[in-house]
Amino acid sequence: MAAGLYPYFLPLTGHEGTTVTLGDQELVMCGSNNYLGLTSDPRVKKAAAEALDLYGTSCTGSRFLNGNLALHDLLEAELADFYGKPAAAVFSTGYQANLGVISALAGRHDMVFADSDAHASIVDGSVLSGAKLRRFRHNDADALGRRLAAAPEGAGRLVVVDGVYSMEGDLCALPELVATSRRYGARIVVDDAHGLGVLDGGRGTTSYFGLTDQVDLITVTFSKSLASLGGAVVGSEEVVHFLKHHARSLIFSASATPASAAAALAALRILRAEPWRAERAQENADYIRRGLARLGVSSGASSTPVVPLRTRGVVETLLLWRRLVDRGVYTNPVLPPAASPRLRLSFMATHTTDHLDRVLEALAAEADMFLGADEPDGSDETAGLAELAAGPALASAPHRS
Ligand SMILES: Cc1ncc(COP(=O)(O)O)c(C=O)c1O
Numbered sequence: 527m528a529a530g531l532y533p534y535f536l537p538l539t540g541h542e543g544t545t546v547t548l549g550d551q552e553l554v555m556c557g558s559n560n561y562l563g564l565t566s567d568p569r570v571k572k573a574a575a576e577a578l579d580l581y582g583t584s585c586t587g588s589r590f591l592n593g594n595l596a597l598h599d600l601l602e603a604e605l606a607d608f609y610g611k612p613a614a615a616v617f618s619t620g621y622q623a624n625l626g627v628i629s630a631l632a633g634r635h636d637m638v639f640a641d642s643d644a645h646a647s648i649v650d651g652s653v654l655s656g657a658k659l660r661r662f663r664h665n666d667a668d669a670l671g672r673r674l675a676a677a678p679e680g681a682g683r684l685v686v687v688d689g690v691y692s693m694e695g696d697l698c699a700l701p702e703l704v705a706t707s708r709r710y711g712a713r714i715v716v717d718d719a720h721g722l723g724v725l726d727g728g729r730g731t732t733s734y735f736g737l738t739d740q741v742d743l744i745t746v747t748f749s750k751s752l753a754s755l756g757g758a759v760v761g762s763e764e765v766v767h768f769l770k771h772h773a774r775s776l777i778f779s780a781s782a783t784p785a786s787a788a789a790a791l792a793a794l795r796i797l798r799a800e801p802w803r804a805e806r807a808q809e810n811a812d813y814i815r816r817g818l819a820r821l822g823v824s825s826g827a828s829s830t831p832v833v834p835l836r837t838r839g840v841v842e843t844l845l846l847w848r849r850l851v852d853r854g855v856y857t858n859p860v861l862p863p864a865a866s867p868r869l870r871l872s873f874m875a876t877h878t879t880d881h882l883d884r885v886l887e888a889l890a891a892e893a894d895m896f897l898g899a900d901e902p903d904g905s906d907e908t909a910g911l912a913e914l915a916a917g918p919a920l921a922s923a924p925h926r927s
Pocket of ligand 1: 619620621622624645647688692717719720747748749755756757
């Protein structure tokens with residue numbers, strides 16, 4: 527910490543938009559999931575303020591009992607309509623949505639098959655379910671097929687994948703994974719936390735592939751494109767009804783606050799009315815990817831507003847993070863075991879060309895520190911942890927500003 531290299535729990539001041547204030551410094555924000563730039567949109571803020579006035583600060587209970595507002599029901603109806611699915615259930619976070627859905631649907635005689643890069647909430651939901659969890663190689667439908675083929679006769683089979691992978695910014699191989707799931711009689715859930723609002727004019731990953739009707743359930747979060755806090759699942763009337771009566775993370779936790787539900791609803795309406803936002807977020811990330819290619823820096827398999835910049839190790843990641851802060855750019859450092867060392871950058875519809883050029887200028891000054899476009903990601907994630915634990919390396923590392 528004394529070396530100024532501890533990058534977590536930093537107290538940001540001021541609202542989170544395209545720039546953010548850290549201490550007395552204004553930084554271009556490249557670490558936010560506010561893909562559509564709606565957290566500071568006057569319409570979203572007004573909706574939240576009106577709900578606060580009307581319903582107060584909290585529902586003080588579960589949706590199951592006293593914590594259900596007409597607003598939650600309306601949000602469910604509009605989410606279901608948006609996806610063209612019969613029903614939706616709103617949870618208090620996206621994490622709780624995945625936890626509740628998986629643990630309610632799978633039991634100890636069942637099997638859950640999750641992509642090796644799937645979000646932590648999918649893994650945690652699977653563990654909570656008591657089902658056997660089998661991970662398969664990232665986006666590898668053949669590997670999934672082999673795992674499904676080996677499942678015992680009579681075991682329920684639930685395949686769970688992310689629509690867009692949050693650390694790499696790549697898409698899931700949905701057509702192949704859906705076909706394989708169907709072949710083995712498995713149900714498939716897509717967590718579209720990072721696809722909603724971004725792909726296909728905002729309609730998400732399943733719509734991008736034209737497969738919304740082939741996917742059994744879609745889970746989403748409100749904490750990214752929808753500029754709020756909360757989560758949901760959409761699917762058939764029957765399954766959603768079951769989940770509302772069996773998902774423990776919904777039943778035993780207070781409902782999303784009135785302001786959160788109203789903000790998500792307002793953002794959903796804007797997302798539908800203004801598809802240019804999704805396109806602009808993508809164009810902005812494309813602009814950065816083209817700039818990185820000119821610099822010879824790898825942007826991995828990213829094809830969405832999430833752009834990972836691979837580094838050579840834990841210490842290098844922290845150094846780079848600090849140097850970019852000093853150059854006026856906020857990024858998110860990601861370390862093992864979350865993923866191999868990298869800076870995770872993400873871009874918003876509301877970043878201007880001036881913001882993006884400032885980012886590229888900062889990256890150009892450090893370009894030789896990132897893995898090049900032709901360098902494989904050979905990092906050893908456990909070695910990274912050992913390096914971090916060694917500590918003194920951080921303190922003695924040179925700090926260029
Ligand atoms: C893929 C994915 N799923 C679920 C979540 C959880 O969402 P929430 O922040 O609403 O709990 C996240 C957030 O980090 C995510 O990236």
